[in-house]
Amino acid sequence: MKKNIAIFASGNGTNAEQLVLHFAHHPKARVALILTNRSTAFVLERAKRLEVPACCFSKEQWAEGTEVVEVLRRYGIDFVVLAGFLARVPDCVLHGYPQRMVNIHPSLLPKFGGKGMYGDRVHQAVLDAGEKESGITIHYTNEQYDEGAIICQHRCPVLPDDTFETLATRVHQLEYAHYPEVVDRLVSALE
Ligand code: GAR
Numbered sequence: 001m002k003k004n005i006a007i008f009a010s011g012n013g014t015n016a017e018q019l020v021l022h023f024a025h026h027p028k029a030r031v032a033l034i035l036t037n038r039s040t041a042f043v044l045e046r047a048k049r050l051e052v053p054a055c056c057f058s059k060e061q062w063a064e065g066t067e068v069v070e071v072l073r074r075y076g077i078d079f080v081v082l083a084g085f086l087a088r089v090p091d092c093v094l095h096g097y098p099q100r101m102v103n104i105h106p107s108l109l110p111k112f113g114g115k116g117m118y119g120d121r122v123h124q125a126v127l128d129a130g131e132k133e134s135g136i137t138i139h140y141t142n143e144q145y146d147e148g149a150i151i152c153q154h155r156c157p158v159l160p161d162d163t164f165e166t167l168a169t170r171v172h173q174l175e176y177a178h179y180p181e182v183v184d185r186l187v188s189a190l191e
Contacts, residue, residue: 013043015083022180065090113146
């Protein structure tokens with residue numbers, strides 16, 4: 001039986017799309033469900049186009065968690081991937097997926113992580129700090145933002161004439177190159 005992956009995403013969803021495409025013809029796993037906390041998130045358009053079931057839960061539903069757990073159970077979800085998900089994961093969801101939930105962060109954690117640090121804000125902070133390199137961190141998820149055990153990091157240069165947009169583009173390329181591969185390795189190793 002194929003393993004079922006759920007993706008949690010709040011925004012554009014380019015990483016979610018890369019993950020769906022990666023697993024489209026995979027022998028062992030599929031992306032079975034996309035969940036979001038924003039009804040206007042573009043990831044919902046992508047889900048429709050890619051023909052992946054998607055659902056949106058309200059702030060209250062995410063805070064409480066029961067209905068999220070219920071839909072994960074209904075779809076038989078084995079592994080959860082956060083891809084630009086900006087709400088807090090409810091504890092009851094976290095506890096249901098020990099070592100089976102990962103996040104990607106667009107910096108070299110522990111630098112430029114924590115609450116409020118997401119997307120372009122991270123890249124602007126990297127530029128403001130005069131960093132010479134940035135990159136991505138893929139890590140297990142725990143109760144604290146961006147603090148779970150690190151699985152891997154990949155680096156890229158910060159160039160003198162970078163804007164947050166050019167840096168974001170470079171970091172996104174790293175994400176697309178590594179996130180599906182890492183998720184594949186972890187999901188393929190599940191019992
Ligand atoms: C990605 O760069 C991801 O690393 C980041 O949000 C972006 C989502 O892009 N996540 C965080 O900042 C989490 N703290 P996408 O919606 O195009 O995949």
